[in-house]
Amino acid sequence: MPQVRSIIAGLVACLVALTLVPMDAGVAATAKKPAVAKPKSKPKSKPKPAPLPAQKCEKPKFRIFVDVGHTSESFGALSARNDTEFGFNLRLAKLIVGRLKSEGFGTTRLLVTEGKARSSLLKRVGVANNAKADFFLSVHHDSVPDKLLEEWEFEGAKSHFSDRFSGHSLFVSRQNPHFASSVLFARLLGKEMKERGLHYATQYTMPIMGRYRHPLLDKDVGVYSYDQLVVLSRTRSAAVLLEGGSIINRDEEMALNAPERHGLIAAAVADAMKEFCERRR
Numbered sequence: 001m002p003q004v005r006s007i008i009a010g011l012v013a014c015l016v017a018l019t020l021v022p023m024d025a026g027v028a029a030t031a032k033k034p035a036v037a038k039p040k041s042k043p044k045s046k047p048k049p050a051p052l053p054a055q056k057c058e059k060p061k062f063r064i065f066v067d068v069g070h071t072s073e074s075f076g077a078l079s080a081r082n083d084t085e086f087g088f089n090l091r092l093a094k095l096i097v098g099r100l101k102s103e104g105f106g107t108t109r110l111l112v113t114e115g116k117a118r119s120s121l122l123k124r125v126g127v128a129n130n131a132k133a134d135f136f137l138s139v140h141h142d143s144v145p146d147k148l149l150e151e152w153e154f155e156g157a158k159s160h161f162s163d164r165f166s167g168h169s170l171f172v173s174r175q176n177p178h179f180a181s182s183v184l185f186a187r188l189l190g191k192e193m194k195e196r197g198l199h200y201a202t203q204y205t206m207p208i209m210g211r212y213r214h215p216l217l218d219k220d221v222g223v224y225s226y227d228q229l230v231v232l233s234r235t236r237s238a239a240v241l242l243e244g245g246s247i248i249n250r251d252e253e254m255a256l257n258a259p260e261r262h263g264l265i266a267a268a269v270a271d272a273m274k275e276f277c278e279r280r281r
């Protein structure tokens with residue numbers, strides 16, 4: 001049914017479904033904030049989780065969790081060619097884990113969660129917290145708000161796309177107990193992506209995004225804050241969410257389907273993690 005298909009396709013499925021607060025309250029709380037993080041502007045709704053002490057980084061012992069966004073059951077956004085976001089997330093996350101391991105981060109774990117969207121959020125955070133994760137990277141792919149979707153036909157099926165925006169993006173939460181470390185990694189990763197010729201998605205500051213607007217913390221490399229995201233605010237380690245690119249943009253979807261683009265992103269993650277680790281020695 002087009003109505004249902006449209007709801008599944010939109011940004012709601014990718015990002016907003018990753019919060020546990022009512023959508024309007026949560027997003028409105030961040031939408032009007034200034035672009036620079038200030039402690040006094042933090043939402044007061046939830047206490048921060050108790051931080052795990054930041055360990056020095058020894059590569060073989062540094063417990064990195066690479067979280068595959070969504071589940072096979074609640075698969076996130078649909079691409080312009082009707083492939084699931086979960087599939088893109090799984091492919092990229094596996095590449096990232098392989099690359100991190102080959103760079104010496106031997107205890108890196110791929111985190112695949114099952115079940116419905118909301119229950120899976122707390123599950124994945126629980127697994128990482130219980131295992132005393134040192135770092136949590138959640139891997140996603142982007143879409144657009146439903147109102148921006150256009151119709152087309154792909155292989156005989158009515159489908160949706162939006163070629164208006166493209167690029168990756170990085171999100172951190174000011175409610176994370178290791179906010180500064182989270183921002184540090186996000187900036188390092190943004191820099192590595194930029195050096196590989198990749199650009200970030202600039203639309204999250206635009207009025208057209210309405211309630212999906214987010215403060216841009218680093219306009220050079222594309223780091224946004226999104227305080228209410230469960231995987232960023234309930235994790236006891238530093239945490240970053242990476243949107244690898246837009247799968248609702250028809251050209252970018254094709255690029256993300258080719259191994260080269262995902263390979264570049266995985267290499268960027270590994271190089272950023274090496275520098276992050278160096279700075280914690």
Ligand SMILES: [Zn+2]
Nearest residue numbers: 014069076140
């Ligand atoms: Zn997503």
